[in-house]
Amino acid sequence: xxxxxxxxxxxxxxxxxxxIGLVSFFVxxxxxVPSDFGLEGFYRAGARVDxxxxxxxxxxxxxxxxxxxxVADLRAANRHKAVSCETCHGPNKAHVDDPTTVKPARVNAExxxxxxxxKGAGKPAFLPQIVAADHYGTACxxxxxxxxxxxxAGGEAAARRPE
Ligand code: HEC
Ligand code: HEC
Ligand code: HEC
Ligand code: HEC
Numbered sequence: 001x002x003x004x005x006x007x008x009x010x011x012x013x014x015x016x017x018x019x020i021g022l023v024s025f026f027v028x029x030x031x032x033v034p035s036d037f038g039l040e041g042f043y044r045a046g047a048r049v050d051x052x053x054x055x056x057x058x059x060x061x062x063x064x065x066x067x068x069x070x071v072a073d074l075r076a077a078n079r080h081k082a083v084s085c086e087t088c089h090g091p092n093k094a095h096v097d098d099p100t101t102v103k104p105a106r107v108n109a110e111x112x113x114x115x116x117x118x119k120g121a122g123k124p125a126f127l128p129q130i131v132a133a134d135h136y137g138t139a140c141x142x143x144x145x146x147x148x149x150x151x152x153a154g155g156e157a158a159a160r161r162p163e
Contacts, residue, residue, distance in 0.1 A: 034046070055093075056093045057091035057093055058086050058091045058092070058093060059086070059091075059092055059093040059095075059096040060084075060086075061084045061085050061086070063096050064085045064086075064092070064096070067099065068085075071085075071147050074145070074147040074148045075147050075148065078147075078148045078149070078150060079149070079150065080146070080147060080148070080149055083116075088107050088112065088146065089104045089105075089107060090104065090105055090107075092104050107146070109139075109140045109141040109146060110138045110139060110140065111138075113140040113141075113144075113146075114130075114132050114138075114140075117129055117130055118130070118131070118132060119131050
């Protein structure tokens with residue numbers, strides 16, 4: 001009967017390589033994974049604290065409505081009520097904190113309205129869609145008031161800012 005352990009060194013070499021791999025994995029893992037990883041879930045617990053420390057950018061529609069009552073009235077019963085102020089006007093916490101010095105950036109309706117309303121096969125049916133080239137031109141707010149866009153519902157053309 002041949003010695004069945006005759007070639008055992010081959011197995012030992014492979015086992016050794018696996019062992020070295022495993023040990024280096026745990027050593028490197030200990031080195032690279034932050035100590036607070038996994039305390040609260042599969043993420044670094046400190047990331048939540050880091051995110052909380054970032055300054056707020058968005059105020060939320062409720063804040064806007066405390067001052068802009070006229071816009072709220074316009075929007076009360078039309079379909080754009082579904083779109084919140086800061087979706088169009090951008091993050092405006094700074095303006096809420098200091099409304100006279102910090103003004104919201106101007107919304108360029110000519111390029112902005114079509115980001116939602118340009119016809120697209122994947123868009124939901126409740127979203128009215130147009131092909132801008134076949135519609136009435138790109139000066140959307142000459143005809144559609146942004147806060148009350150339906151033309152036959154008494155919406156006035158957009159109040160334009162003084163130049
Ligand atoms: C504390 C009151 C107050 C709050 C809250 C407020 N605003 Fe205003 N907002 C003003 C005043 C006052 C002006 C006019 C500033 C001026 O023309 O000097 C203004 C102007 C604006 C303008 C026109 C800027 C221009 O250049 O004519 C926009 C757009 C606007 N606000 C959007 C918002 C949005 C969006 C929010 C919520 C994120 C908001 N506001 C919250 C008081 C407020
Ligand atoms: C569908 C996009 C859209 C939404 C939603 C929207 N706005 Fe506007 N808003 C505009 C556009 C476009 C203008 C005209 C261009 C400009 O001033 O930037 C405008 C103008 C304004 C102005 C200045 C002149 C005016 O018409 O009174 C104020 C103030 C304002 N918006 C506040 C608000 C507030 C407050 C909300 C939420 C209650 C809101 N907007 C929601 C697009 C929008
Ligand atoms: C963030 C996406 C978004 C943007 C930007 C946007 N809209 Fe809309 N708009 C909507 C949605 C959503 C509806 C339909 C809401 C519903 O029926 O629930 C709508 C409805 C409308 C309607 C149909 C109103 C009616 O009563 O039948 C018109 C017209 C319109 N938008 C014009 C505009 C114009 C002009 C602008 C640019 C000032 C604009 N929209 C910007 C999302 C958007
Ligand atoms: C010269 C005036 C005029 C201009 C400019 C204009 N529209 Fe209109 N739009 C209308 C009229 C009128 C209607 C309603 C009758 C119709 O559908 O032809 C309408 C309807 C719509 C509707 C509703 C379509 C539906 O299926 O219910 C949307 C959305 C719309 N417009 C978005 C826009 C956008 C976005 C722009 C800018 C790229 C724009 N419009 C420019 C006059 C205009």
